[in-house]
Amino acid sequence: MLENRTGNLLKQLMAAEDLITSEQLSRVLHVTSRTIRNDMKELESLLAANGAKIKSVRGQGYKLVIESDQLFRKFLQESFHEGKDDIIPTLKGGRVHYIINRLLLTDKNLKLEDLAEELFISKSTIQNDLKEVKELLLVYDLKVEKTGNSGLRIKGDEVNLRFCMSEYLFNRKLDQTELTYDPAALLVNEELAAIRNIILEEIRDAGITLSDISLNNLVVHIAIACKRIREGNYISAIPKEKNEILKEKEYAVSEKIVRTIEEELNVAFPETEIAYIAIHLLGTKLLTHHELTDGEVLEFIDESIMDLTKKILAETDEKMDLGIKEDRELFTGLSLHLKPAINRFRYKMNLRNPLLDDIKSNYPIPFEAGVVAAGVINKELGYDIHENEIAFLALHFGAAMERKKVSSKKKRCMIVCASGVGSANLLYYKLKSQYSSELEMIGTTELYKVKEINFAEIDLIISTIPIKEEVPVPVIEVNTILGDRDFEKINGALYSKKAKNKADSSIRSELVFLQQPFDKKEEVFAFLEAELLKLGLIDESFMDNVRKREKVSPTCFGNLVAIPHPNTPQTEETFWAFCTLQKPIDWGGKNVQFVCLLSVQKNSTGDFQKMYDVLGDVLDSPAIIQHMLKCKSFPEFKAVFPS
Structure with a gap:
C-alpha cells in the first residue's frame, strides 16, 4: 500500500496532462518543494518495478510515463483498492x-x-x-x-437502456454468466442461477434450442429486467409487432418463464415485459439446417431473407472473389442465421460474441467477408451491424472456405497407360494405395483417347508415355513400375507450396516508417495519408474509406498489430505501408504498436488473401513483432520481416 502522501503525489501526476513542477505540487499537497523531491525519489523506486517511471525535465517539472499498462493497473489496484475487484483503467x-x-x-x-x-x-x-x-x-x-x-x-427509452446495460455490464463466456462490475448491483448469484434453470426447463419442454451464448444473453436480459422492475422502472410501450409476436410459440414460452420467475424471485412482471422476453427468444433461438430437409428449409426461410442472402453472396463474390458463392450449405446456413438475427438488428439487441477477438485474429478474410455482408444488410434494411454480429457472420464464410479447401484437397487424376490393362491396373492401385488422401483416381485410358477426356472433371494426368499434344491440365510422366524418381515427381506436384507473390510481399523502403512518436490512431492516419499522397499512391478520398472501414470494426488483431485498409479497393497498385510506434497506443480499446496499412489494387481482390497470408506469420508471432518494433533502419526491418 502507498502512504497517503505518496499516494496523493501519484494521483496528482496521473491527473496532470503535461509536466508539473515541484512548486505546483507543493502548493496542492501543502508540503515543501524539498519534501516533494524526496517523495518523488521514493515513488520512482516503487514505480520502477510496476510498469511506470517518472520523467524529470530540468526547469520544467515531472511527468508520469506508463510503460506497461497491465503492471501499472495491477499496482493501482493493490495500492488504492485493497484487493477489491474493480480495476482502474488507464487507457x-x-x-x-x-x-x-x-x-x-x-x-x-x-x-x-x-x-x-x-x-x-x-x-x-x-x-x-x-x-x-x-x-x-x-x-x-x-x-x-x-x-x-x-x-x-x-x-x-427503457428498452434501449436495458439493451445498453446488457452490452456494457456483462462479460459473457460460453460456459457462464460473469459480471464485470459489481454482482450485487444487479442480482445475487443464486437468483441468476434460478433464472437460468427456469429458462432451461421451459425451452426444453417447448423444444426450443438456444446456443450457450444465447442462453447467457437471455439470462442477462431477465436479470436486468428484475433489477429495473424492483427499482420501479418498467417497459411501458407495447411493441408495434405485438400481434405478430402473440402468435409465436416463443410468446407462450416467455409467459411460462415469467410466471415461474415471479414466484421464485418475488418480482411482478407487467404484460409488456413478456413481449420483450419473447423478442429475445425470437432473436436468439438456434436454427440448424442439419435438423431440416431441403424442402423444410426453403419453407421455413422467408423469401425476403433468401433474397438478402443472395445479395450478400453476390457482393462478397464480387468484392473478395472467395469462390464460395455457389456453396449451398453456406446459402442455407446464412439464411437460417439471418432469420433470428434480423430480429436482433430491429430491436438493437447485441448478442455478445466471446469469440470476436479470436475470429478477427485467426480468420481475417472471413471477417472481412462479414464486413461486406454487414454493408449489404445496412444498404437493404438500414440496420447498423455491430462487430459481434459481423463475427457470427464470419463463421459461416469461414466454414465455407474450409469446405472449399477440403473438397479441393484431393486432386482428380486420370492415368494414361500404353502397355495394356494389366499394367494400367497395377499403376492405378499402386497410386490409389500410396496417395489415398491426395488423389482421387478417376480411371485409366489409352493415349489415343486423350482427346475424349472431359478435362472439366480432372485436375491432372499421370502418364507412362509422353503426351505431345497440349492439354489443359498438368501431366506427370512416370514409369509403369514406379521408382523413387517417379514418386519424387508426383510428390513435387502434390506438395510444393505456391510461392508467395513477390510483387505483393515486397517491402519498399519509402513505405516503412519506424519508431514514430504518435499518441493517437488519428495521428498515425494523418501521417500515413500525407506520406502516401506525396508518393502519388492514393487520392484525397483514400483515408476516408479507411476510416469508414475502421468505424465498422477496429482493425486491431491482437499482438499489438493493426491492419487498417479501405472498405473497397481504391488504388491503381497493390501496396502496404508499415509504421512502428515508440509506445503502444489505444486502437479501439486494444494496445497497438505495429501498423500495416494495406491497399489492394482495384479489380484485384485475390491480392488481399495473398497479403494476409504473408502477414499471418506476423500476427501469430509475438517474437517477430518485438523484433520489428526494435528495428531502427529499413535493412533491419526487412531482414526480420517474414519472407
Missing part, C-alpha cells in the same frame, strides 16, 4: 467503458469531479472522454444530460 477505451458502467448503475447524478477523482485524471480529460461516451450511447438512442452542479445522468 481511454477502458475509461470510457468505466464511465458508461457508472452512469448505467446509478440512479443519482454523477459529478465530473467525482469521476475525475475515481479515475485519477483531470476534469478536462473526463470531459474529453465524455464525447466518446455520448457517441457510443447514441447507438442505443440514449443521451447524457447535464444537471445542476455538473451532474450527469443517462436519459432515454
Whole structure:
C-alpha cells in the first residue's frame, strides 16, 4: 500500500496532462518543494518495478510515463483498492467503458469531479472522454444530460437502456454468466442461477434450442429486467409487432418463464415485459439446417431473407472473389442465421460474441467477408451491424472456405497407360494405395483417347508415355513400375507450396516508417495519408474509406498489430505501408504498436488473401513483432520481416 502522501503525489501526476513542477505540487499537497523531491525519489523506486517511471525535465517539472499498462493497473489496484475487484483503467477505451458502467448503475447524478477523482485524471480529460461516451450511447438512442452542479445522468427509452446495460455490464463466456462490475448491483448469484434453470426447463419442454451464448444473453436480459422492475422502472410501450409476436410459440414460452420467475424471485412482471422476453427468444433461438430437409428449409426461410442472402453472396463474390458463392450449405446456413438475427438488428439487441477477438485474429478474410455482408444488410434494411454480429457472420464464410479447401484437397487424376490393362491396373492401385488422401483416381485410358477426356472433371494426368499434344491440365510422366524418381515427381506436384507473390510481399523502403512518436490512431492516419499522397499512391478520398472501414470494426488483431485498409479497393497498385510506434497506443480499446496499412489494387481482390497470408506469420508471432518494433533502419526491418 502507498502512504497517503505518496499516494496523493501519484494521483496528482496521473491527473496532470503535461509536466508539473515541484512548486505546483507543493502548493496542492501543502508540503515543501524539498519534501516533494524526496517523495518523488521514493515513488520512482516503487514505480520502477510496476510498469511506470517518472520523467524529470530540468526547469520544467515531472511527468508520469506508463510503460506497461497491465503492471501499472495491477499496482493501482493493490495500492488504492485493497484487493477489491474493480480495476482502474488507464487507457481511454477502458475509461470510457468505466464511465458508461457508472452512469448505467446509478440512479443519482454523477459529478465530473467525482469521476475525475475515481479515475485519477483531470476534469478536462473526463470531459474529453465524455464525447466518446455520448457517441457510443447514441447507438442505443440514449443521451447524457447535464444537471445542476455538473451532474450527469443517462436519459432515454427503457428498452434501449436495458439493451445498453446488457452490452456494457456483462462479460459473457460460453460456459457462464460473469459480471464485470459489481454482482450485487444487479442480482445475487443464486437468483441468476434460478433464472437460468427456469429458462432451461421451459425451452426444453417447448423444444426450443438456444446456443450457450444465447442462453447467457437471455439470462442477462431477465436479470436486468428484475433489477429495473424492483427499482420501479418498467417497459411501458407495447411493441408495434405485438400481434405478430402473440402468435409465436416463443410468446407462450416467455409467459411460462415469467410466471415461474415471479414466484421464485418475488418480482411482478407487467404484460409488456413478456413481449420483450419473447423478442429475445425470437432473436436468439438456434436454427440448424442439419435438423431440416431441403424442402423444410426453403419453407421455413422467408423469401425476403433468401433474397438478402443472395445479395450478400453476390457482393462478397464480387468484392473478395472467395469462390464460395455457389456453396449451398453456406446459402442455407446464412439464411437460417439471418432469420433470428434480423430480429436482433430491429430491436438493437447485441448478442455478445466471446469469440470476436479470436475470429478477427485467426480468420481475417472471413471477417472481412462479414464486413461486406454487414454493408449489404445496412444498404437493404438500414440496420447498423455491430462487430459481434459481423463475427457470427464470419463463421459461416469461414466454414465455407474450409469446405472449399477440403473438397479441393484431393486432386482428380486420370492415368494414361500404353502397355495394356494389366499394367494400367497395377499403376492405378499402386497410386490409389500410396496417395489415398491426395488423389482421387478417376480411371485409366489409352493415349489415343486423350482427346475424349472431359478435362472439366480432372485436375491432372499421370502418364507412362509422353503426351505431345497440349492439354489443359498438368501431366506427370512416370514409369509403369514406379521408382523413387517417379514418386519424387508426383510428390513435387502434390506438395510444393505456391510461392508467395513477390510483387505483393515486397517491402519498399519509402513505405516503412519506424519508431514514430504518435499518441493517437488519428495521428498515425494523418501521417500515413500525407506520406502516401506525396508518393502519388492514393487520392484525397483514400483515408476516408479507411476510416469508414475502421468505424465498422477496429482493425486491431491482437499482438499489438493493426491492419487498417479501405472498405473497397481504391488504388491503381497493390501496396502496404508499415509504421512502428515508440509506445503502444489505444486502437479501439486494444494496445497497438505495429501498423500495416494495406491497399489492394482495384479489380484485384485475390491480392488481399495473398497479403494476409504473408502477414499471418506476423500476427501469430509475438517474437517477430518485438523484433520489428526494435528495428531502427529499413535493412533491419526487412531482414526480420517474414519472407
